[in-house]
Amino acid sequence: MVHMLNTNQTVAVLLPCYNEEVTIGKVVRNFKHALPNADIYVYDNNSTDKTADIAAAEGAIVRHEPRQGKGNVIRAMFEDIDADVYVMADGDDTYPAESAPQMVEKILDGYDMVIGDRLSSTYFEENKRPFHNFGNRLVRGSINLLFGAHVHDIMTGYRAFSFTFVKTYPVLSRGFEIETEMTIHSLNNNLRIYEMPVQYRDRPEGSVSKLDTVGDGIKVLNTIFQMIREYKPLPFFGGLGFLVALIGLGFTLSVMIDFWHTGVVARFPTLTGAVMLVIAGLLLFITGVILDVTAKNERKLFISDSNKFAYMHRACRSINLRCDYFGNSASETSERQR
Structure with missing residues (x-):
């Protein structure tokens, strides 16, 4: 964070949210503490609970995205927000905000994208959904094989980006397959990627996952198929x-x-x-x-x-x-x- 303060670099924290009233307040507070000079953006994706109100009360900049789907929200964020460094996380309190300053430092050191690697730390112990574990291993193995890479966590939602990455990345996916698309795009264009192990924790009690294991898994595999066809x-x-x-x-x-x-x-x-x-x-x-x-x-x-x-x-x-x-x-x- 010293790097950031010395050079007056602007940092934006991006939190796409859909019905996260149980956790969003804590997530905003954690990122404000970890990155006190950053702007915290919460994009509400048609929530039916008090997600937007709680985020605004905690001091976040709240905006609304009517097109349903995480990919659509990320696309709007990348179009609307200008910053030197972007930190993207989820509003479900599964990612540690205390890792954000190190991720920002790596972007300022010249990396295009920093990946918050869950799979090398606590993901397989914390995550209670076995099909998700299987899906992560399958996607990781297939992409690394085809692109000759060694990325540990293909589908993590905790990432940091440079300004150039954000403004040149074509967001095509509409849903949860967006993270897989980002990784394949980076590998295909030989971008500078840095993986940083982070401590993953499962959702707290009362917080419900929006990920459909089978449906979204099929979408992810279809995205891989299409992008391999286009890129390879x-x-x-x-x-x-x-x-x-x-x-x-x-x-x-x-x-x-x-x-x-x-x-x-x-x-x-x-x-x-x-x-x-x-x-x-x-x-x-x-x-x-x-x-x-x-x-x-x-x-x-x-x-x-x-x-x-x-x-x-x-x-x-x-x-x-x-x-x-x-x-x-x-x-x-x-x-x-x-």
């Missing part, structure tokens, strides 16, 4: 093409063996279908190559846009600092003249 088209379509072509070659080989023994092609429909499968496999591979070139161009464009945002952000901060300096100097001169 050559392995996706190339692998599928290889499998299809291999099946076609198998059928072709069986027809050739029959021809070798009898001198007659007895299964013309099988041969025709086999050749079509081989051609389809080759077309899938070519599709993967073309889309892979497109994906690489998209990554180049993203890097270019990120560099522009980073440059503009530094330039704006420099201008503001100069304005503050000359404004303060003018005030001091005026005071001395009096």
